[in-house]
Amino acid sequence: MLKNITLGQYFPGDSLIHRLDPRTKLLATIALIAIVFVSKGFCGFLLIAAFILACAASTGIHLKFLIKGLKPIFFIIVFTFVLNLFFQTGGEELVHIWIIRITDEGLRMASFMAVRLILLVVSSQLLTLTTSPISLTDGLETLFRPLQVIHFPAHEIAMMMSIALRFIPTLMDEADKIMKAQKARGANFETGSVVARAKAMVPLLVPLFVGAFRRAEELALAMDARCYRGGAGRTRMKQLKYQTIDLLAALAIAALLAAVILLNRFGPF
């Protein structure tokens, strides 16, 4: 059950997008998110969706992984949709039952918000599915480095992030093991009331926390033993370098932005 979480899971591959510099991918994702917000109509969304799907197709990642990643936020999408549907009052009335009124404006707004949410999640997923956590934090550290002038701890934050990311699979594995061990002792995690299920988590969470602290201590010791003393003066084996494909990616994003702005103005819907 714990193995089904794909949000933030790296999917190894060797496509163009996989080979992009992590900084390019980070900036492109931020730009893509901005473009999703820039778009004012479904025309723009259609284009963005086509762009994302083309990118996804080129990476060789099966579409079902992108869809699977939407599962955790499925509830939020439905919630936003329903909220917008019922509480948007402008426009022509379509349905009116008792106090429930659905207008064409509401329907439009609701689908608009839902599509926007889906596009946001899918575009950021494309980043985490195609970038290994290590290169992601490397990219972040390099991007944040200029902020060190104002004492922003870029290296420390990147280090914390990579440690956190590094330990997610370890902790999930451990959670899986503990869960199995407690299930073997007759524990029940799946059925029962909300309170019963929350209580059932105690035998899982206590050993998990104890283990996390033990690991943290061991890791700190191991880092200390290898003379870790922060980012100052640290060199790296893999230097990040922009290449031609990074320029192409930037151009593609710029073209998309221009197209979406044009569609906002001249698009039919």
Place this chain on the structure above:
Amino acid sequence: MPVEIKKLTHVYMPGTPFEARALNEVSLNIRDGEFIGIIGHTGSGKSTLISHFNGLERSQPGVVFVNGVDLGEKDTDMIAVRRVVGLVFQYPEYQLFEETVAKDIAFGPRNLGLDEAEIERRVARAIELVGLDASAAEKSPFELSGGQKRRVAIAGVLAMQPSILVLDEPAAGLDPAGRRDMLELVKSIHASGVTVVMVSHSMDDVGRLCDRLYVLNKGEIAFSGTPAEVFVHDQRLHEIGLDVPECAKLARKLREAGYDMPEGIYRMEDVRDAILRNLNGGK
């Protein structure tokens, strides 16, 4: 037949680049009162295999049976199965969570829905069985030493009074004295009438304790049979990263040097006797 497995295949994360075939058409039978050893290299599928013994990993119907109950069927009562098959995982001390040792041991029996008096009786008996001091019952499990913690964890499974006990590397990571004590404990549990399945990669341990062995290699059963039958294949065992007991190695070397050593001996006493026979000129 307490445990019967017919052609069990298990694939992790099918349809992804992480797809891994952990087990491939594994069949085995465990009879009442036996002491079975499962041996294999790291990643040979041992842990996946034993997870099927009490339905933690599910398979298709008609594959895994415990006391005749098909664990693949959807409506099988899993709590009932777990009452019969006790599973002690590797490094079980990391699963302790309660405030006191007694409460932690009581976790299993309580999940079985037993009444308080029975739970208390079982906890006391389990503490005694694993050789812990009765005063340990009110201590926090986190105060105990590594070996003691492991005993508490085993007691937690024994308190469910399973008729089949499966232990995954019970002696892993213990010092030589702790190792010896742990194996003695497993032996005494078996002597009390429990069917025991022990996963290990120490040939010396399984050779000394087990009635029958299953050797797993890359998710398949490479050899099975009595220790003597298995240890005959020492060359092949070596190829798959396993070994035979030291005494069996000695016997083989002596046989190759021309001495009269019977095939398939591996117990220290048997090898000793064979050497003595040779020294006394076959008398």
